[in-house]
Amino acid sequence: MLKGFREFIRRGNVVDLAVGVVIGAAFTGLVTQFGNSFLKPLIQVLTGGEKVGGRFEIRGAIFDYGAFITALIVFALTAAALYFVVVAPMNRLNELRRRGQEPEPAAPSEEVVLLTEIRDALRDKAGHRRF
Template identity: 55%
Template sequence: MFKGFKDFLMRGNVVDLAVAVVVGAAFTAVVTAFTEAFLEPLIRLVSGGGELGGTFVVNGIEFNWAMFVNALITFLITAAVVYFLVVLPLKTVQERRKRGEEDGPADPTEVELLIEIRDLLREGRREEAAGKHAAGGPAD
């Protein structure tokens, strides 16, 4: 049970995904800090400044529209960076590969395939031997 979980975690794309999530969260924190520190005060200043800048009051309830505009700008900046630094370059590479201008991922060599087969066979033998020992049967 744990071996399958370990194999899942050790796959390259899971690690890449974890790194992407961490970097994405850090980047979002930076963009949020920027918009809260610079853009929200600017919005409040443009909308009249003072204590009620960026807000309006209806029946004693304050609506903070500057905070909403700030969150919207944070989203747009984050989405634009993801699009221009991740989506667009990957799309360009895929289009080049379709046209044959750029090679795709390299196929494994015969030696790499043989090594992989050997390792899988060894692993299968170990599991088989472990199963015999656990069942109390004779070991080879």
């Protein structure tokens, strides 16, 4: 069990996961603040001002539909950003891999080709001596 855990840590997945969680939390905080700073006041203005905007009351219970609309928009913005920044590029990369359209490796340099030819010539020459 510990061996598997050590291998998991050594592969670097833990670091990638930690970076993803931290960036995700920071991005969520950013989008949430955008919703609270801009969207919620806009909803309040459009629905009747600061005191009554985005909420109504029935028998003393307050229904804050403005906060719900803000959270809904923040969720949509977060989902869209994650889709276009993470999911779509990964899908495109996977599609290219399935088609076999990954970039070709660079051709060997002239020096490598020449050294390979010399090696092969020496190997052939040495082979003829033995027989």
